[in-house]
Amino acid sequence: MNPVKNLSAIRKLVQIGAFVFFVYGGTLTGYYLADKVSGALPALSCAYDMQGADLCTLIPFQHQMDHRLGEAIAGGGNLMMGLMPTLITLATFLVLFVFLNKAFCGWICPLGTVQELLHNLGQKLGLQRRESLDPGLVKRIRPVKWILLLLLVFGFPLLAGIGWVSHDLGDPFCKICPSRILTTLATGETSQLYLDSSSSILLVLSLTADFLFGLTVALALSVRQPFCRICPMLALHAVFRKLGLLRLVKLGTARCDRCGLCAKACPMDITDIHTEMEKRDVTFEDCTLCGRCVEFCPDKDVLQLKYALLPVFSADPAYFKQRKKAQRNWEKANLLSLLRGGQKLAGAKRQ
């Protein structure tokens, strides 16, 4: 299949470009926070990465809960003044978010990109992989991202600012975020990979961070997007997804009942794409707008990626055939099959 016409290939190219820019682009944009692109990126681009071009919006949210709103509440100050920085960050986030919607996860996020590349590596190594997780498990995991958003991004930082909990909980999500370790390691910096024994809270947080990082890396080899499923950024996106210009749209047909290829293709295991027959907008809370469901939908225009009202990519039987063949060839070529082929060849020579 011509890579120029392959949406997955185009997306991979965009992802790698975004990874390079957001992890190393500080050399272009500048070193200081004021030099960064937005300061409220809707993707996990880490501020601890000194070479990065931007930082994720969850960082200022935690900081503002702790130092602005929390302190305003504790000090009996003007609450509106305490809330103002958060509103400015939210507005900046929304300006960007409206532009690409949840595609920030599927096309831009450095951690999402690395998880996908690791999964490709697992496939190439011939590891046993799980294409789809059990729907019951997916359902049980879904609330975790909301809990992380409410507690670690807003709750504990606010309580720390008020003074009800230790200041060690001022930025708890950053302290456990695998992107912090990943992006700093990517720049050759090991300072974020540590176990902090200075307090019990920091010990637990650093232990969680290191373990979660290792777990994410290893799981990504066999399970698609393991951390994305619990990422609070995904939850934040879900809140505002109706505002985004890019949408996943479905025009269900009777054939959809017997197919289900879209759900199988989905890296987030959203079965609702398959079962939903009423709603036109199927940008579900876990959707990352990667477009794989559209690629693997065999019926003309049943699934579409639309920007505002304009279709930018639509399901097409001809594309589906080519894409399926390309996928089959891609999956066939791995280390295990190469070794098996070599063994067969050696056996044939011996005979």
Added chain:
Amino acid sequence: MNTDIQSAVSILMLTLLMQSPAVVVQAAAGSGPGSTNNSATGQQQSHRRAPKKFRLENSEGAVMRLWKPDLSTTALTAEQGSITLPRTGVDNYHALVVEKDWGYLKESLIRYQYMHGKPSGHSTSELTAVEKTTFEIVPDPVPREHQHYRSNDSWNFLLRFRGAPAAQVPVALETSNGSRLNGVSDSNGLVTLRIPDDFSRLDAEERDPRTAEFSVSAEMADAGIIYQTRLSAEYRVDPGRWQSLGLGVFITGTGLVAGGVLGHRAGRSA
């Protein structure tokens, strides 16, 4: 260093040291002679926005200016040997510059100080790029927002004379804990200095909130005039004392194994 410069060193008059907030407890037993103990996190937090006060010795006749992030300046005066930085309402680094002209000797002191307020909309690179005094030492870079100088860290400093890099100039780093080390600027005017780990050891591996002051100084002569400059800043204890990379790698390894086992099981059940 020639004899003229040596004699100039002996009459160096200005010193600039940050004064600890009133609530800050003096260094705990066993801490270095020049270190302070910001022991309570809450206290530290409440003083983030408090006015910054500096002790300035021999300030008679000195000119003091505060450079804001937008590069505007405000004249300051010393009262009873101390300078208080007025709140500017603007977030980001500001530069406190003190100059004193002795005729044959021109002294300057610089300190980049983070102040809190509304976003300035200006990058610190604008503040470091502008010429603030004839001979100056510029951190390259200044620790980024929420970053700090810490013992055992290496940082670059740029020596600039009349806006151009000053090459092959001897530089000294001194700390309030009593350490001293020397360096020489390279052909680009840059010198890399490692802040000494000179805080005394505490018994327990707890977070150590002590801070101390360091200064980087240099001098050079031009057209019969000696120029001395000094950059001062606060530094903290190396977190490596209570953060372990080895254990971090071990825990990550545990996570890798756990993920491998879980992934393998998931693959088999698929």
